[in-house]
Amino acid sequence: MTNSQHLLLVGLPGAGKSTVAQLLGEALGMPVIDTDQVVEQIAGRSIAEVFSDSGEASFREFETQALRQSLAGTPAVISLGGGVLTQQINREILLGNRVVYLQVTPENAARRLGISHGRPLLQGSRDMVTKLQELHNQRHADYETAACLRVFTDGATAVEVTQDILDQLQARRNLVQVRAERVYSVIVGSGLEEVIAHRVNQLGKDVLVVHPPILRPRAQELATRISERSSGSVNLWEHADAESGKTVASAEAGWNRLGELNYGRDSVIVAFGGGATTDLAGFLAATWLRGVPVVMCPSTLLGMVDAAVGGKTGLNTPAGKNLVGSFYSPAAVFCDLRQLVTLAPEQIAAGMAEVLKCGYIRDGRILEKLDSLALENVGSILGQAGKESRAELALRELVTRAITVKAEVVGADFRESGLREILNFGHTFAHAIEKLEDYKWQHGFAVAVGMVYAMELACTLGQVERDVVSQLRLRLKALGLPTSYQGTWPDLYEAMLHDKKVRGGVLRFVMPAKEGAIHTHSVTDLAALKQAAVQVGVKLA
Structure with missing residues (x-):
């Protein structure tokens, strides 16, 4: 076409x-x-x-x-x-x-x-x-x-x-519409540079492309495409890599850069990177002049199916992950599958953890799709991203379905007052792991173990059968994801008490109920919490 x-x-x-x-x-x-x-x-x-x-x-x-x-x-x-x-x-x-x-x-x-x-x-x-x-x-x-x-x-x-x-x-493009506090579109496809440039220049005059160090050459290429259509200035701003860039100090540096450039309310922020980049750039956009448009261009599978969609922005503090942030929807999201070709296998696996999560909480077709693929076929699909093939179609379907799950949930509960909490399946335990590991664990890896923990907890409480837990473990292993964590219970428990879903000092977990649906459950049974931890390899002392 x-x-x-x-x-x-x-x-x-x-x-x-x-x-x-x-x-x-x-x-x-x-x-x-x-x-x-x-x-x-x-x-x-x-x-x-x-x-x-x-x-x-x-x-x-x-x-x-x-x-x-x-x-x-x-x-x-x-x-x-x-x-x-x-x-x-x-x-x-x-x-x-x-x-x-x-x-x-x-x-x-x-x-x-x-x-x-x-x-x-x-x-x-x-x-x-x-x-x-x-x-x-x-x-x-x-x-x-x-x-x-x-x-x-x-x-x-x-x-x-x-x-x-x-x-x-x-x-060769899919369209998902998110109806949050404002309506925006998510485009999934390959070779979207011109589409991104067109949309960015519809939204404003001056542009700041936010990116991590590793993506500097590609960020420059995107900035060049945007500047070819722009009547204003287009600049790059580089933040510290990964979760180390999601700090108040990074946000302050971003604000200072916007101030130096004298960017006003006709400016647009473009996030080009993984989840840490989209979280930080979204926060900058939400707070600069009380809000300027932000366009999300996630470069990782995890960013595409999770961080870039939904309007959550966040910074980490010594107390925990994403405890400072805002709800602020992007003006548009572009998921260019060609960006995935250069990713390391572990980065692909990390993104697949969130895809699998969406299959469990809302769309069983995702699970069927993954179950029908042998491990080597999953690798070939991801390795051929961006080529005109059945492989790209399969990947595009998985990404689109995962985004659709998030769009439906976010549209029904933008500010996470109820239903949206189901998107945190596996995240209570995952955020504790990330904090204890000083954010050196891949987020998707932590979520994988967190899902196993939540499912083990549900099994311990009599809400799911053992074979359901076993099937989850097999699916995670087939995707190259971990299912255990060698931590200590006192440290993990203390870290989980800082989770944003905690109410009145009581831990709350997203996990299956007896009827099979995913809900948020308050858990006060300390023995059950410990038993589930042991099942994922945690030492009690």
Whole structure:
């Protein structure tokens, strides 16, 4: 698929052209044009005023001008007025262009439109379904003739319609929409540099690309792509590597850099790195001038499926991990699978721990997908990331499914007042390990052991059978992940008491209930806590 051509959407009013056009623009990195808006710019008045003052014939002439003007510009996603194809001249103009017909039944179109405002041809119609049926009868053949792609929109969300179009275009991209305190899109695919540059420059003028030392050359390449489209300044800022960069001192250094550059509220922060980078950059964005846009470009599998999505930002303190932070959603997230090709096997495994976690808490299809792959096949999938192959499709599905799980949970509970806690499956024990190991353990490795501990605890409390624990251990081992930790119980227990889920001094763990669903449970049974610890290799003294 190439973005060297326009992509035009046609269909009845209520088909969803404007909404889908915006989503396609984000996914493809293309500008979006609505010809109705262009008509109003040319005419210098609203469409309703054109109809009332000059009639439909005059409006159609303006519409043809708007179509010619739109097609003469940079390749774009263009949402066409529902009646543009009723004119022979417009049908001729569109010959050879990529046209997508969004099909909708009159009944569903009427339901979406409700009481129509600003649609002259629907004004005064007591029976909107009947009127839309008339328009369908008049226009369907023209839509069909012009279209190279057709998508049925009845019963589908705008995201699902957009994904259908992307698949038909063979765009090799997946779209997930997160509905938190604001709505944003996550794009999963390969070779997304131009798409990132397009979106960043839509959001602001001056750009700061935040990155760790190891990614300096690639960060510079991304900055160059962004600067080619930018009217402002594009600068790099490098933070200390990994968790050592998630400190108040690092945040202060970032604020100082933004101040030195005199970056204002029209600036954008781009996070290019793993989870530590996205956590730090998100915090900088949330606090600089009380909030500027942040675009997440995770470079690790762990960052893609966990840290970059969800709007949590965080810094570590001597008291524990992520105890300072904020809830602040990104403006967009781009998961470029090509970034994974250079990762070490242990970094891939660390990310797979979070993918597996999502399978346990929400999407059993992830578990089925992983179970169907032999260990050597998992390695080949990850090793071929970014190539046009079945391997990339498998990886893209796993990443997208994991992100979708997080998007659904975050959308229902953005500030972690209840449901969102299930995303912490394995994390209470994991954060204790990380703290005791001075954050030198891979986060995903700690989560793997933490999931085993939570499952062992559930088994000890009679909530799951032993075979469930054994199956989890086998899955983790197949992914190259640890299932035990050689620590001491007093230290781990003390560290867990600082977990953010603790209430009234009582430890709380995300683990399966008897019915199989994952919930947060308060556990006061010290003997059970110790027994589960022994099962994962911890020494009691």
